[in-house]
Amino acid sequence: MAKAVKKKTTNNFSKFILWFWILFASGIALVALIFLSASWGLFGELPPYEYLENPQTNLASQIISSDGKLLGKFYLDDNRTDVKFEELPDNLVNALIATEDARFKDHSGIDARGTVRAFAYLGSKGGASTISQQLARQLFVGVRSRSKFDAIKQKIKEWVLAIRLERSYTKEEIISMYFNIYDFGNNADGIRSAARIYFGKEPKDLKIEESAMLVGMFKNSSLFNPLRREEMVKTRRDVVLAQMAKYDYITEAEKDSLQAMKMGINYNPETHSVGLATYFRMYLQRFMKDWIDKNPKPAIGDESDRYNLYLDGLKIYTTIDSKMQANAEEAVNEHMTKLQAEFFHQNTPDRNKTAPFLDITPEETKSIMERAMKNSDRWKIMKSEGKSEKEIRESFDKKTEMTVFDWESPTKEKDTILTPRDSIRYYKAFLRTAMMSMEPQTGHVKAWVGGINYKHFQYDNVIQGARQAGSTFKPFVYAAAIDQLRLSPCETRPDTQYCIEAGKHGNMEPWCPRNSNLKYSGNSYSLKKALANSVNTVTAQLIDEVGPKSVVSMVRNLGLTGDILEVPSIALGTLDVNVYEMVGAYGAFANQGVYVKPVMVTRIENKDGTVLYEYVPETKDVLSKDVSYAILDLMKGVTQGGSGTRLRTTGANKWRPEYDEIITGYPYKLTNPIAGKTGTTQNNSDGWFMGMVPNLVTGVWVGGEERSVHFKSITYGQGASMALPIWGLYMTKNYADEELGISKEDFVKPENMSIEIDCEKFQEASDSDTDTDDDLDDLDF
Structure with missing residues (x-):
């Protein structure tokens, strides 16, 4: 049994x-x-092995400054720039492994122990998704389905793809891909964008607590958004720090210390309308579009297959210096804030009933407003929607909530309620500006400021805008005269009324220009003193002697384009030019007569570092070394005894009885050799200053969008008041940073100089002009 x-x-x-x-x-x-x-x-189509070996993610194209800084990016939806594993700090990698996948280094894509635990406890003690599985989901599977059956199929696909990823990549590559692919919110796609946007630094510079915060966002970046739910994000960060202590990546003491720290968010948004060099970036966008249209991908050769600026991760190396760009933008902001406040002060309704427009008829005002309305987005959108003209016009008189530009606000914006018609008038009242700075020997553009605020004023006045040059055109007339007639800067001409008869140079009527003060001193001026004080009668004599045709021919060779009439009046700057061309042209004076076309892009690479484009300098010999140096000597007189003299001194405060206010002086005190020229156009509509030192040429323009938006008097309306201060502030900031290497030395004088510039060797026609031209000082028409 x-x-x-x-x-x-x-x-x-x-x-x-x-x-x-x-x-x-x-x-x-x-x-x-x-x-x-x-x-x-x-269970659904899986990506082919080729795709697994080279997963395609959208990469933003990078704009890189000459000093290696990231100026910005071009992207549509994904602001992503990949980083290699070597660029990730250990604390960031450790935080990820401790929080998301403690046995990451030991498994082959699937964590068997974690999977069994998840099944046994139905996920109550944590999930089982490894870093490899999460990467597979983000790359190939997508958002988890709410259907249980579909969710199971997705999980199976994740398992398969995770194993394949582990076979195709090293653990380090999987880690870097995981950090690069994740969307951290607020345009922070990938770890590099996240580090820059939330902390203003590169990933390699992240501290432990900063790394912990970013890793904590992997749970759900839209929920754990540090800009909206800082306390919740801090709590999640502290959980990550606790996990790092649990797995001995940090000590308990370090954990306690780090958990006690505040978040320390340093938000730096990366959008197309904010940040450094916004106007330049928009110019660059147009440049790249043109380049892409002309350059199909070489591997294919098919013109239909082109690079994508927003997806292909191109690297665009530019000539912009990030420090000089920042100095330029700061100089513009500092001066324009004060200048605009003065303009508003002078254009209150009780002082100017047609503000912001000055000295125009009601019909002219109506014409300006009508043109602005029809060019507005509101008009175009409503018209495309089939709205009648009556409905469109009525909409411009309905009050609406809006955010407008405001110099006085820390954010440069304020919320208000205005009618669209009033908002047009409001924006017309703001003075605009343009500034470009270039190295004359190479043509490299170092700074580019196209306006006062790109978000609200998107017209780029550096290259899109063209305005009358005023007296900044006069050096070209003097250069033609010195070149053709071999004149010395010490040659003299009388300041008397001078007329060019009708028909002599193509002018239809006699041309008899007057000086800005409407007077003639009767004295003789050296060319140097005449240019320094912008004596129009002397300039008229010179263009009569050489002829407008020769002047036009020369400025064409110096890069000025557009419709330039061969008439005597161009001598006083009646033609429209932009800052971009003027800086290029002046650059030839500082470069011994050689014109170098301004360049902004030096090289373009694809995401793998293959060079796709390298620039070739475009140069042209226009003037001899002797002539160009003689012009520099002439223009040094502008800052030694003419309208640019205020660069040399702080200036005295002056009382304005009409406004019961004090005009403050100028804080520059620059002592080094400077060649420059101010310029002002009729009615003070445009103020210019062109300033040069041996290795930097900078042009500044200031004026209203409409020529009828201007200062009433010369006190503030001239180039010496509107534009020169920006140059002075900019150069003061540049000189404060010795690493920039901006010249303080004099311009190099050619050997065997054939044009005499030493006026002691010339007999002055009269010594009486020394003290009789006070009424011309600081005037620059």
Whole structure:
């Protein structure tokens, strides 16, 4: 009987063993079948192996400054720039592994222990998704489905793809891909954008607590948004720090200390309308579009297959210096804030009933407003929607909430309620500006400021805007005269009324220009003193002697384009030019007569570092070294005894009884050699200053969008008041940073100079002009 019981027990155990192996083998077979089915596409199509080996993610194109800084990016939806594993700090990698996948280094894509635990406890003690699985989901699977059946299919696909990723990539590559692919919110796609946007630094510079915050956002970046839910994000950060302590990446003491720290968010948004060099970036966008249109991808050769500026991760190396760009923008902001306040002060309704327009008729005002309305987005959108003109016009008189530009606000914006018509008038009242700075020997543009605020004023006055040059054109007339007639800067001409008869140089009527003060001193001026004080009568004599045709020919060679009439009046700057061309042209004076076309892009690379484009300098010999140096000597007189003299001194405060206010002086005190020229156009509509030191040429323009928006008097309306201060502030900031290497030395004088510039060797026609031209000082028409 005992034997029978023992035999039965043995049989039962054998059956148990048999069934165990049957079930185990069936489980293995089932898992294998599931994986095979998934690989065959029965649970949905899987990406091919080629795609796994080179997953395609949208990469933003980078704009890189000459000093290696990231100026900005071009992107549509994904502001992503990949970083390599070597660029990730250890604390960031450790925080990720401790929080998301503690056994990441030991498994091959699937964490068996974590999976069993997740099934046993139905996920109550944590999920089982490894970093590899999460990467597979983000790259190829997508958002988890709410359907349980579909969710299971997605999980199976993740398993298969995770194993394939582990076979195709190293652990380090998977880590870097994981950080690069994640969307951290607020345009922070990938870890590099996240580090820059939330902390203003590169990933390699992240501190432990900063790394912990970013890793904590992997749970759900839209929920754990540090800009909206800082306390919640801090709590999540502290959980990550606790996990790092649990797995001995930091000590308990370090954990406690770090958890006690505040978040320390340093928000630096990366959008197309904010940040450094916004106007330049928009110019660059147009440049790249033109380049892409002309350069199909070389590997294909098919013109229909072109680079994508927003997806292909191009690297665009520019000539802009990030420090000089920042100095330029700061100089513009500092001066324009004060200048605009003065303009508003002078254009209150009780002082100017047609503000912001000055000295125009109601019909002219109506014409300006009508043109602005029809050019507005509101008009175009409503017209495209089929609205009648009556409906469109009525909409311009309905008050609406809006955010407008405001110099006085820390954010440069304020919320208000205005009618669209009033908002047009409001924006017309703001003075605009343009500034460009270039290295004359190379043509490299170092700074580019196209306006006062790109978000609200998107017209780029550096290259899109063209305004009358005023007296900044006069050096070209003097250069033509010195070149053709071999004149010395010490040659003299009388300041008397001078007329060019009708028909002599193509002018239809006699041309008899007057000086800005409407007077003639009757004295003789050296060319140097005449240019320094912008004596129009002397300039008229010179263009009469050489002829407008020769002047036009020369400025064409110096890069000025557009419609330039060959008439005498161009001598006083009646033609429209832009800052970009003027800086290029002046650059030839500082470069010994050689014109170098301004360049902004030096090289373009694809995401792998292959060079796609390298610039070739465009140069032209226009003037001799002697002539160009003589012009520099002439223009140095502008800052030594003419309208640019205020660069040399702080200036005295002056009382304005009409406004019961004090005009403050100028804080520059520059002592180094400076060649420059101020310029002002009729009615003070445009103020210019062109300033040069041996290795930097800078042009500044200030004026209203409409020529009728201007200062009433010369006190503030001239170039010496509107534009020169920006140059002075900019150069003061540049000189404060010795690493920039901006010249303080004099311009190099050519050997065997054939044009005499030493006026002691010339007999002055009269010494009486020394003290009789006070009424011309600081005037620059």
